[in-house]
Amino acid sequence: MSDNRSKFLGIFPSLVQELRDILVGYGMPEEAIEWYAKSLNYNTPGGKLNRGLSVVDTYALLKGYKSVDDLSVEEYKKVAILGWCVELLQAYFLVADDMMDQSITRRGQPCWYKVEEVGDIAINDSFMLEGAIYCLLKNHFRSQPYYVDLLELFHDVTFQTELGQLLDLITAPEDSVDLSKFSLKKHSFIVIFKTAYYSFYLPVALAMFAAGITDAKDLKQASDVLIPLGEYFQIQDDFLDCFGKPEDIGKIGTDIQDNKCSWVINVALQKASAEQRQVLDQNYGRKNAESEQKCRAVFDALNIEKIFHDYEEETATKLREKIANVDESRGFKAEVLTLFLNKIYHRKK
Template identity: 30%
Template sequence: MTGVAALTLPGAVFETRLREVLRSRVEFIELIGEDLVAAGGKRARPAVTFLAAQALGAGPQDPRWDAVTDLGVCVELLHSASLLHDDLIDDADTRRGQPAAFRRFGNVVSVMSGDFMLSRLLTLLAAMPQGPALTRAFGEAASQICEGEVLQFQVAAYADYRLEHYLDVIHGKTAALVELAASAPALLLGAPGAQRGALATFGREYGMAFQMRDDLLDLTGDEATLGKPVGGDLREGKATLPVLHLLGGPHGAEVREVLERRAAHPGDVGRIRELAWSQGAAERTREEIRRRAELAVQALEALPPSGAREALADLARHEIDRTR
């Protein structure tokens, strides 16, 4: 990222605050919270929040910066709560290299710990300037996350593979939270509506590009680089963008059969992977990722030039050629 060394990203202060917010008198909830802090990760969504706030002129010396930090914590809590629920829904074995929480503590503890995180973020939002507006924004994003998750299962159950469904799913599951992470600082800081709209557009388009890239890598990526097998979406009956392109082509009937049997036959994943390259579906998906990334960068032109604005733009540009 250009100029990133001079910018403030989630670090030790953020991690300390996250640990404070997750404290509980119930040991199992505390342990799941400790796992979240210890696992670390890129904190990509709070990083967007921090960068957006700085692009709007705030910084660590600003008296509102503690509220910006708490806003980033709220974004991470919403993301983490959704992951606790997702792992149970997907019957996942691991999360960030560790056994999934429900594998260690059971379904009830995992779900209720996710709900605990949601309750903690509501408490934080209530104490912030612009609390009602921020609570509304977080509530809308949470609703979209739920709708995206359920729609994904509905599409697979009905084998109703349509582009509009796919776009709704990835907006709900991924882009809605990135849009929130980018635009919530504008609400907190009282930025003009045009700047809030620009950051919302950035977050939405960046989030869409991010998920499209993940979906393309799941089909065409290098397993050694990814550190996991490819074809997971096919095995779950999910028609991602490259697969949708194939469904509309001369091999559509064959691709639909693979989806409906969830790539259960040996060679199914390899065959769809081969078709994605030979029929141009992978390249068409790459072009759509590029288009979305460029829309995200263009949206930032409504903000004054700064290192933070350029760092946000770099995040979107990275999706064009990301390999893992």
């Protein structure tokens, strides 16, 4: 995996140069070109790169290669560029999201808007990270028969993610706690639209187009598993934030104090007695450890941990049944979906 990551990272500098050249062509002064290059390098390659790498891995699998190393140099670059387009989309979302949430750090460094001299310019920088996607797609895929499919896919998934973000922001503002706005139905919409489409469906659909698997039935087969899988992934995240060990998940969970519309609180609201509901109303989203502990005590009393483990087994069983029924006659492979499920089933971080 580290070799795959290194190989993938090796493509990025040439893309930054390509984007610099576009600005040169427009006659942009050097200081602006340097600013854009710094934003691209600061915000794009620093994460886990799971989404971008998934495009390459899925493509190799669909084409029947034993490993990513079997791809020709030209073929590898083509799908890696699609992977980097997903990472640019992620960077665009995160730069904007950090400003909305007034976050301080991201990936172990200050959020971009917190960097000296950046501030509110980060709003425009986020737009330019998104713009980079369409520059790269035009340069490398305009002659492909699936070019319009790529454009529509990125536009659709971007808007879906923004819809999820909107509902999240108006349902659970950090400084105004109102648990009557919460529900499992809203939580499901938020996580499917905010996470599942761009994190799970988008990388696979891109790989499918590049591999020549463009039938609407195959895209639906992928979506029918990957969207609920993405919801399951986020529910795991919500659970681990509250019940995971900090040494496993690499952070101390903050969802309770941050008034997050998480799966845990929504299940608790559904199960709570009138007395427990009052405790949650008075303590959830409050910025102190004592209130957090009172919420945790209610979660423990309601046996949320067991409810989650039951949900996890039931969901994994349903997804395996769907995967077993995948029709592979047009070239799509169920193995793609199995790999995604195996990566997250019973994860601890």
